[in-house]
Amino acid sequence: MQSTVNYLWHTDDLLGQGATASVYKARNKKSGELVAVKVFNTASYLRPREVQVREFEVLRKLNHQNIVKLFAVEETGVSRQKVLVMEYCSGGSLLSVLESPENAFGLPEDEFLVVLRCVVAGMNHLRENSIVHRDIKPGNIMRLMGEEGQSIYKLTDFGAARELDDDEKFVSVYGTEEYLHPDMYERAVLRKPQQKTFGVTVDLWSIGVTLYHAATGSLPFVPFGGPRRNKEMMYRITTEKPAGAIAGTQKRENGPLEWSYTLPITCRLSTGLQSQLVPILANILEVEQAKCWGFDQFFAETSDILQRVVVHVFSLSQAALHRVYIHAHNTIAIFLEAVYEQTSVAPQNQEYLFEGHICFLEPSLSAQHIAHTTASSPLTLFSMASETPKGLAFRDPAQDIPKFFPKVDLQADYSTAKSVLGAGYQALWLAGALLAGQELMLRGLYWFVETLQATCRRTLEVTRMTLLFLSSSLGTERFSSVAGMPEMQELKRITELRSKLRALAEALSRCSHNITETQTSLSNLSSELMKNRDQVHADRSIQQVQCCLDKMNLIYKQFKKSRMRPGLGYNEEQIHKLDKVNFGHLAKRLLQVFQEKCVQRYQTSLVTHGKWMREVHDTRNHLRMVSCSVAAFNTEAQGAQESLSKILDQLSHQLLQDRTKEAQVSATPTAPHPSPALMDLVL
Known part of the structure; x- marks a missing residue:
């Protein structure tokens, strides 16, 4: 057991170990609260005095939920070694999360977004305080479980950190090989003499490698034999990377370099998120510091992703689920265009159902009017254009299964x-x-x-x-011809209209x-x-x-x-x-x-x-x-019926006039022969 005035720990409870210190799980002697203690070894005291106290000073300056808290600085009883008492993160590091077989091919999308949000927020606090970390990697991002079971990631290990403004440079080299900026890698790993100076953007390169690792479960730059065995090729991959590429591999010894401009098919991130993330990775994994984004642009672009809302859309025609990232203040017209980019279904051909009901999306309205969706309850997109469903594209996991060696190793x-x-x-x-x-x-x-x-x-x-x-x-028939009288023109028209109505009735019966x-x-x-x-x-x-x-x-x-x-x-x-x-x-x-x-x-x-x-x-x-x-027949039938009614009304009126005249003539005594009626009214 070892202890300070207020804390004690067992040396078996080792959480991590570095060149200058070891981290243990410890307890407060009075409350029993779990903490992490960083105990510095004798090698740490060989460093200059200002370097030794730099980590204490940096941590005291910082106060953010995504940065591990410093509780106290104490000393061990006998050896009087310096001890940093810090917040204990029970979830381990992001590296331990990625090392778990469940995440061999990268984090699920929701967890990746949590990592992105926490890292961006923590780094933003560092830049607000003019701090450069210089050792960003998954092993230095700790995971804490919140009260509601959510992950909270925190930056830790500020042993290499120092104050540095955006326009300042430094020459000392720190960091971990796989996550080092190529210029720093050249001097620190390859031991090549060079007079280059480094700025705050070296942290951006490390963040890019870390985010790629979190998204895919693997490193972006891998020479044949691995980064630790083939260091010269590792340096060549990172420095020869073409613009826009986000990964490079060498699959066989002395083989060609293969560049990737997209995330691998095994990545669990949706196409919607990948389209937002890849340009960011391409611009911070840029070896030339003059071409690399600055932190302002990095924060602006990542914040743009994190401020978006997700609308889940299942395309029936493609049999594929999409996650569409849009801003809540966007119009539905912008949402429809975003759907078009992912599905190739033009906005005018998009029809939606939600939970079994037709969903009308008015383009001029705000996207806030779109119903809340989930992966299991998405908007269902039906395209007016027929196409062959492609379904989910994936790589057969059997291709990634190695075989055991016969002997025991x-x-x-x-x-x-x-x-x-x-x-x-x-x-x-x-x-x-x-x-x-x-x-x-x-x-x-x-x-x-x-x-x-x-x-x-x-x-x-x-x-x-x-x-x-x-x-x-x-x-029913309202009129019939009187025997012996010639047919009137109206009666012919009535017959034609009635024939037309009968034909329409037959057509509607077929419908x-x-x-x-x-x-x-x-x-x-x-x-x-x-x-x-x-x-x-x-x-x-x-x-x-x-x-x-x-x-x-x-x-x-x-x-x-x-x-x-x-x-x-x-x-x-x-x-x-x-x-x-x-x-x-x-x-x-x-x-x-x-x-x-x-x-x-x-x-x-x-x-x-x-x-x-x-x-x-x-x-x-x-x-x-x-x-x-049916609509046309209905309209035509109404028109024919109106015409028929009009003619019949005219005949009725004419008949009434004729009867009136006939009655007047028959009432006159000088009229020897009354005029016969032309038509009889039939009820």
Whole structure:
């Protein structure tokens, strides 16, 4: 045990160790509160006095929720070593989070945004106080769990930090190889003499490497053999990187350099976030300090991302879920354009459903009027243009699974098990995404079919009302010809109009029959969709993958313990060999479930979805034609009926006048022959 006046700790509770100090988990002697103590070793006192006290002075100057708090500076009892008493972060470091097999291919999007927000806020506080950190890396970003279970990341280890204004330079070299700016790498790692000076933008390079690492689970610049083994090539990659590239790798010895301008397909970040993030990475991973962004632009661009809201959109035509990042004050027109950029569906062809209801988006309104969405409850986008659904693009996790060496090698076996387990967790994440995609396809299509059925009901109601009106009109005749009298011109017109109305009634009857058949077809499709949704809900492939992972995790943890030992006894070695065999069988079983029960079902559902989408498009177009025909027939029938009524009204008026005249003539005694009536009124 070691202690100061107010704190004590056990040397076994080591949290981290560096060249000049070690960090332990400690407790307050009075309250029992957990803290972290940084104990400086004898090597630290070989540094100049101003360097020794610099970390204390920097930490005392800072006060921010995203920077580890300094509680006190004390000394050990006997050796009188300086001790920094700091805030204890129980979640470990960002590096430990990324080293976990669950995050082998990068953080989930929501967690990455938390990291981005915390790092940007912490760095902004440093720049406000004119502090340059000079050792930004995942290992120096600590994780604390908030009261509501949320992650809070904090910058720590200010041993290399110092005060430095934007226009000032420094010449001393600090930092960690993989995250060092190339100019600093040249002097610190390659030991090449050079007279370069460095500014605050060296922190931006380190932030860029850290963010890439957090987004992908790997470093952006990797020579063959790794950064620590091939240092000259590492330097060459970082200095020869073309503008706009965010990563460079060498896949074989003396092989060519391959540049990447996008994040890898295994990255879990959405296309919407990647499109915002990649330009930032490209401009801070710039070796020429004159071309590299300054902190002002970095803060402006990252704040722009963090101030945006996410609208989840599931494209039925593409069978793909999108996350659209927009500002709340943007108009819906800007949102529609953002959707177009991700889906290639033009704004005029975009139609939306939300929770089964048609969602009308008025372009001139604020985006705040858009409903709150989630990944499981997105806006459903239906495109007027038919296309083949592509679905989720992904890399088969089997391609990232290495094989165990036949002989027992504790370190190699641990590394292999870690890589295999990481690929297994990627398969689990993909299995969830594929199953969720099937649910969104079926649910969205079901909702759209429901809207088509509602259209059928409305059109059928209009058709039947028009038919009822026509049947009542055609069921009676107001006039008939008197025998022996020549037909009047109006009577011919009446006959033509009545024939036209009968033809329209027949056409509307055919439309009614057509709509009824369409309703039956849509009802059958709805039943199929519900049946398939029940099958998706009954799917247990994710649970099977998780079961394999749980068993693999137990073996992995044992390998993790064993790697720290110098060797194994005979019996332990035999158990280790059996564990390797079982681990391999479990991995094989996991991949089999993923391929046969996740991927194949998803691909089958994509084909079926494409077929159903074509049917729905055809039905929709057909319904539109029928609806237009019904509307046209209805208008035409109303016009014909109005013309018929007008003629009949004129004849009625004429008949009334004739009868009146006839009555007047018959009342005169000198009239020997009364005029016969031309027509009889029939009720």
